[in-house]
Amino acid sequence: MDTMSRSEAQELLWADHRCFRIDKPCVPSALQLLSPLDGPLERVEKIAMENAVVVFGMSTCCMCHVAKTLLCGMGVNPRIVELDNDVSGPAMERAIIAKMVLLPYSNSDIHQHPPLSSAIKPTLPAIFMGGRLIGGLDHLMALHISGSLIPLLKDVGALWL
Template sequence: MDAIRRLTSDKGVVIFSKTSCCMCYTVKVLFNELGVNPMVHELDQNPEGRDIEKALMKLGCSTAVPAVYIGGTFIGSTNEVMSLHLGGYLVPLLIPYQIIV
């Protein structure tokens, strides 16, 4: 759990993902389309990936990936992110982290 805190505390948008997960891909594309360049941790390519995945589950993630953090706060997985987006609440959370072009 310390690893998760370390990886998310001083970053804007963090996504814990797996390269083979289609829902992870969907969430990453959504954030990119909203002008955010998230820090992505691909657990299947990280030697600590299994431990991080177990810790995410202990923290209450219904599915280990994708797990999305914004400003160090756990937001949720695909369902929570999409619900926030459809309700109009996701973009305001992302404003401080959007890339200005």
């Protein structure tokens, strides 16, 4: 049996450590422990279907904060999923971004969503209403400015007045 010297073992551990960037420890939630076989897209869709309004974002993102503040200021109690505090957050973020790229082509009414420029990559926050991806902060603000946000929130059951 081949044995490794202490310095070789330390170098191997150091090489492995450099491959991973861990900002803070992630603890799996009860949902993740109960359904570990769900893929990231399935998990995103499940969360979106179970809540009237969901905001997927990052805890340190200013645009995510603006979306949360706007919705809470209107009396909506959205489900907030901070992907940087979730074990499967990076995989869910990739699934959401892929879904956002296809957003303009997924609805029959193409004019409901502003077109995505080829130079602009979809970013967080990603807002779901009634189980359907609405888009990012730009789409949320466009709905608000056009006056169609409140009726949409009423339709999905997030507002009653």
